[in-house]
Amino acid sequence: MSPDAARHERLIEADLTRLLFEQLPASLIITALNALMVAAAMSLVSPLLGVWIWFAAMVLILLARMRLMLHYRANQTTRSDRTWAHRFAIGAAATGLAWGLSVFLLPGHVLTYQVFLGFVISGMVAGAIPSLSAYPPAYLLYLLGALVPFALRMFVIGDELAYTFNGLILLFAVFMLLNARRYHHTLRHSLELGHANLDLVASLTQEKERIAGLNQELEREVAERRATQEALVIAKEQAESASIAKSQFVANMSHEIRTPMNGVIGMLELLSHRPLNPDDRALLAVARTSGDSLLRVINDILDYSKIESGRIELEQIAFDLNQVAREVTAIFTASAQSKGLKLTWAIAPGLPHRLVGDPYRLRQILTNILGNAVKFSDQGTVTLALSAASPPDQAVGHVVWICLEVSDTGIGIKPDELDRLFQPFVQADGSTSRRFGGSGLGLAISKNLIEHMGGDIAVESRFGAGTRFRIRLPFALDRSVVPTEPAARETPAARHDADAPPPPPLRARVLLAEDNLVNQKVASQMLNRLGIEPDIAQNGAEAISRLAREPYDLVLMDMQMPVLDGVRATREWREQERREGRGHIPIIAMTANAMAGDREICLAAGMDDYLSKPVTLADLRDTISRHLTPAS
Known part of the structure; x- marks a missing residue:
């Protein structure tokens, strides 16, 4: 073992020993109270002398x-941590x-008394895990001392x-020994992370x-010159140039702290889940706000260059896999029901669901795959199944691999079209695009996205019988003590003055051309808030x-709809x-097509205005009001 490793091991042993004695007072009080209650109960059926001697x-x-414990606090450094343990x-x-x-x-012939005491002893053994697992031999001896006599009595x-x-x-x-071992490993890992964080802070300080x-x-060099x-x-100009170069050097060095800053912020996040007093x-x-602000500035600068070069930035935040699956399937529930499809999702028992990764990219992937499954299925079932996946041969690191499988009973894919399935702007054939719509992207x-996240995707299909997509993705486990949900991406909300009177309702007959049931509901409710009860058309032809x-x-008018799109309509x-x-x-375009040039396409087709989704209530009212005549 290297000197650094030995030093770290000594520090961790010291921390574990300290935890043993820090938790001892509460443990002693609880034990004394439980012993008093047990003695009172036993005195009802056992000789008083024996009970109170016990x-x-x-x-x-x-x-x-x-x-x-008091001796440890007063003489902690006089003996080794192992001796105290x-x-x-x-x-x-x-x-x-x-x-x-x-x-x-207790009377040996009455099993009921023994069962009562057995439950008490089992509770004490189970409850001792947090206070004794810092030193596994202590818990083992406690467990054996408590359970072996009871087992002999039963024998x-x-x-x-x-x-x-x-x-x-x-x-x-x-079971208790396994739990104690797991608790000990978790505690030890937490302490190791804490010391690594301290080393990182020391490195940053150095x-x-x-x-x-420097x-x-x-x-000094500038002053001497x-x-x-x-x-x-000339010498003065050289000194000024050196000063400018120095400032630039410091600025460049500040960029080099980005990686350790990530570590600092991560540790602060873990620390935030621990019990702290209000001041701390x-x-x-x-500290977290300052760190996040600094990292956000650095990331903004770096992200700009990555966008220019076509690189994708992935987030690493804690999220709930179950919640992501539930939200994605909920998006397509209405459309599946309208087609008579059975849309289900299932997660394998024991699969970790508190993970660390990019939940927004995961939602995007599942939305694309599951949306295709619903779109290309006219009957039967669409299923999203989540299970553990075997890692690839070249996989490295301590991560958990998740398999996300989307299967449907739709139209399937011809074998000769599978090879070009993942090419941009490509669908199975021209008739697919005309019938079902979509860009093929x-x-x-x-x-x-899957490849950037370190995973892979495979597809199996039988033409006319359905398709199955199998995705493998690696995620880290969320080891925070109190799991927290990741912060949602915020969208600026329109300012609302609670004291201002509501605007008068609009009076108009409005036709909403929208094929998506969820968008229909959102737009309809927004129009209802404006005093309008719209009629709904499912496509451009209608x-x-x-x-x-x-x-x-x-x-x-929505732009992309089946049968006849909004532009052609x-x-x-x-x-x-x-x-x-x-x-x-x-005719006002109300569409999710918000790329450069989409507005011009709508206006050139004869539309009068353009709204990109998501639409705010204020924008919707302002736009409609501009185009309603006083008579209407």
Whole structure:
């Protein structure tokens, strides 16, 4: 073991020993109270002398452990941490044995009394995990001392129920030891992270001091040059250039702290989940806010260059896998039900759901794949299944691999078209695009995101029988003590003055051309808030049919719809207006197509205005109001 590793091991041992004695007072109080209640209960059925002798022995053991704790606090450095831990383990063993021997105070022929005491002892053994797992031998001795006498007592009773209890005691002991071991590993890992964080802070401090020393050295050089070549303009210019170069150097060095800053912020996040007093939590909040602000500035600068080069930035935040699956399937529930499809999702038992990764990219991937499954299925089922995945041969690091499988009973894909399935702007064939719509980008984007996240995607399909997409993605486990949900991406909300009177309702007949059920509901409710009860057309062809039959004051038109899209529908209606001498009906594009040039396409087709989704209520009202005539 290297000297650094040995030093870290000593520090962790010291921390674990300190935790043992820090948690001891509460443990002693709880033990004393429980022992008092048990003694009172046993005195009802057992000889008083034996019961209170047992209680007195328990109190003496607890007092001895209290004295050991006080001695540790006063003389902590006089002995090794392992010696203190050994002494602590002896006290724990004595306490456990006192609990175990209590079973011999009860009448042996009445199994009910033994069962009662068995539950008490089991509770004490289970409750001792947090306070004793810092030193596993202490917990092992405590468990053996408490359970072995009880098992012997059951063996002496000797009936079938007693033997059954012995089997249960054995299983309980194994389960508790496994839990204690897991708790110890978690505690040790947390301490290791804490020391790594301290080392990182020390490294940052050392680097800062080095830069400060370099700055001082540069300042001395500038001062010397200014003193020795004061009369020379060239020397002065060189000194100023050196100062500028120094400032630039410091600025460049500040960029180099980005990686350790990530570590600092991550540790602060872990610290935020620990119990803190209000003052410390306030200091932590300031540190986190300052760190996040600094990192945000640095990331903004770096992200700009990455965007220019086409690189994708992935987030690493805690999220709930179940919640992501639930939200994505909820998006398509309405459309699946409208087609008579059964849309389900399932997660394998025991699959970790608190993960660290980029939930927004994961939602984007699942939305693309699941949306295709619903779109290309006219009957049957669409299923999203989440399970553990075997990692690839080249996988590295301590991560958990998740398999996300989307299967449907849709139209399937021809074998000769599978190879080009993930190419951009490509669908199975031209008829697919005409029938179902879509740009053909969803699968290409999903594959790109999956590869950037370190995963892979595979597809199996039988033409006419359905398709199955299988995605493998690596995630880190969220090891925070109190899981927290990731912060949502914020969208600026329109300002609302609560004291201002509500605007008067709009009076108009409005046709909403929208094929998506969720968007229909959102737009309808927003229009209802404005005093408008819209009629709904499912596609462009239906919109033209309604416009020909009924008088409308205004049309809200989506761009991408089945049968006839919004752009073509607008062109056809404008032509029909000119051909039949109809009055001009304002048509406003309300679409998720918000790329450069989409607005111009809508206006060139004959639309009067353009709204990009998501639409705010204020923007919707302002836009509609601009195009309604006083008569309407």
